[in-house]
Every structure is written in structure tokens, then in C-alpha cells.
Amino acid sequence: MSVLIAIASAHNTTTTIGQRIAARLATHIPGPVDVRPITEIPASNGIAPYSAVIVGSAIHMATWLPPARKFLTAQQVPLSERPVWAFSVGVPNTEEYAALEREKMEALVRKSVPQLRGHTLFQGRIEREQLAWPVALFFKWFPKSAKFGDFVEWEEVDKWADKVGEEMKEAMKVSK
Template sequence: MPRKVLVAYGTKNGSTAQIAQIVAEVLSKAGLTAEALPARSVTSVSSYDAVVVGSGLYAGRWHKDARRFVRRHRRSLAPRPIWLFSSGPLDASASERDIPPVPGVRRVMDNLEVTEHVTFGGCLEEGAEGRIARMIVRSGKGGDFRDFTAIEAWAAHIAEELAGPESR
């Protein structure tokens, strides 16, 4: 059973970091050593047995830090179990149905044989950085659409998979 799990994330306003922290907490409660770190701060994945990578979605793309993380570490990631998550829809759609990965994330999945990808609702609230983000909030289309129960269940699912005999 893998013991050490990295949860790396790319975020602009911090809501994806909160998702990553919850994932790491659930994995830790399941007996794994897990830490959530900003993707830009990770220099090596060699000390980790499994990796979760997540990012907020911005105009249909992952945050640049998450994209760069996957590119920079692709060779080291390849032999490890990998899960991906995206955070983004500013509505209830992620709670109502499975949302497929955006094209860039689909390419990562194909190149790295990712175990699973899930999209969670996003969060964009007052004080968000960026002109477009502020416009969205001012127009009344912002809000917090993260489903923390679903996030915790997904993290528990990862812990179960890592405990099982099929983990790489």
C-alpha cells in the first residue's frame, strides 16, 4: 500500500487549495501520509508513492501552475498512481452530472494513464483576483458551488484504491 501521497494544486483565488487540503486530510485520516502543496512549489515527486493533481479551470484550461507541474514531472509521475480533479463550474452542474475533462486535461490523462478524473463545482466570490473574475462576481454569477461531501467521498475512494491490491 502506498504510504505517501502528494496533493498538488494550481489555484488563483484559493478555493482549489481548500479542495486539495480536504483531499489530503481525508487521505491522512485513512492512514496515509498526505500533504497538499501548491504545484509551483514541488521540486520532485520521487518521495511520493501516489499523486493527486488538481486545478481550477480558467477559460477552459487548468491553472498554469498545474499544467507546468504535469509537464515538468511527467517522467516521474508515469509509474505512480495518479488522480486528477478540476474545479470550475459556477453552477450546480458538477453535482448533477459527470463533467468530462477539458481537452488539455484529457491529453494529460491519455499520456500518463491517469486512474481517474473528476470535476467539482467551483467558487468565485467577492475579492476574487482578475478583471474577468470580478466581472463575473459583479454580474451575480459567482458563488461557492463546491460539494464538500462529494470531495470527501472522492478522497475516501482514492484511499480505498490505494489500500487495494490493484494499486500500482
């Protein structure tokens, strides 16, 4: 089984999470697990060599990054022919907002990939220097809304990757 982890990352956190998932998957399944930026995956036959796909994107302005959304649309047919999982990386400031964001991002992915096997939302990392000036200005005016730092919960990433790895193993047994 070969797995593609297709990543849309703005500040490298999503890529780092994708690499961690790849390392965990490698302990569960035989075959390569490749982590590639979505922008480097050819539109025609780019996912053809892979038997499963995980798509991950950072969340900016309450949605996935444009390259990730374009990837889902452009690869809709090939994605429908293989098992697909997805993850989002954001920094929701409350559990209520996290649940809403998780639901919204899963719905976004399911528009192009109705057979999606699973989606999760991971906490990410955000630094003040990464913000566009209008957003930084907002946080300057409303400092209680600001939430800066590294919030990645690596145990949650590992737990999700292990779950997906077990699901992939089961899928391999069924397809034999």
C-alpha cells in the same frame, strides 16, 4: 505509502479542497499525505519521495492554471511511474457545461498521464472581486450569466477522497 497532493490554486479554494482530501486520505492509508503548491515542488526529483500523486487545479478561462499544465509536462516521466489521480475546481453554470468541462480537463491530464486512475470536477467558489476587469464587465452586461458564491459540495469531496483512499489501499495490497 506517501501521497503528494500537488495544487495549483488561484484564490485558495483548490488548496482548501486539497487539504480536505488529505485529511480524508489519512484515515485510509498509512504514511504521510502532503499538500503542496505546484510552484514549490522542485522540477527534479520533486515527487520522488511519493508513492502516489493527486494533482488538482482551478479552472480559469476553460483550462487548468499554467503552473499545473507545466507540472504535468515537466513531471511526465515520474508521474508515469506511480498511481495518479486528478481533480479540477470550477464553477460551471449548467450540468451540461460541467460534463463538458470534466471531459475536457480529464483529456488535458491524460495527455501527460495516460495511466490516470481517475479525475473529477468539483464545484468551486467565485466572488465578483476575484474577476479580472474585462470578465467583470461581461458579467455586468450579462448579469444572468453570473454565478457568484461558494458552491463547494463537501460531501462530494469526501466521497471522492474516500474512493481514492480505498483504491490506494487496494493498490498497496497488490504491490506487496
